[in-house]
Amino acid sequence: MLSSRASMAVKPAVTGARLSMVRPSLAIRSVRARAAAPGGLDTEELKEKVQAFATDATAAIKAQWEKTEDKPAAVVVAVGTVVAASFALNVVNTVDKIPVVSDFVELVGIAVTGWFTYRYLTVGPDRDELFVTLKTWFNKVYGNKL
DSSP: OOOHHHHHHHOEEEETTEEEESOHHHHHHHHHHHHHSGGGOOHHHHHHHHHHHHHHHHHHHHHHHHHOSOHHHHHHHHHHHHHHHHHHHHHHHHHHHSHHHHHHHHHHHHHHHHHHIIIIISSHHHHHHHHHHHHHHHHHHHOSOO
16 A cells, blocks of 8 residues: 555645646656656757747848838838738638538649649659749749759
8 A cells, every 4th residue: 555645646636626736746847757758859959949040030030121121111011911811811711611612622622732743743754844843933033042
C-alpha cells in the first residue's frame, strides 16, 4: 500500500467544478521532464532562432520602410490588403455555410487538382513545360535572380 504522502501526490482533489492537484510541484516537474524528453528538442536553441529571425525581419521591414518614398500610399495599400483579405475570408465562410454550394465547390477543387496533377505532373515533357512557365513567371516578378 502507498504511503499517505505518495498517495497525496497521485490523487487529484476535486473542489466544485475545478480539478486541482494536491501537490502541484510534482505535476510541474513531470511536465518539464516530459517536454524535454521526446525528440531532444532544445527550447533555448529554438528561442534563440526565433529571436534572431524576429530581429532580422524587423530590420528588413525598417530598411524597406526607409526606402519607401510614398509612405501614405504604402499605408493605404497595406490597410486595403487587410480589408480585402478580411472580406474574402468572410465570403468564403458564408459560402461554406451553404450546404450544397460548399460541397460543389469542394468537388470542383478536387477535380481541378486532379486535372492539374494529371496534366502537368504525370508526363515528363509536361513537367518541363510547367517548370519553364514557372521560371518565366518568377523572372518577370523578381527579375533575373534565379
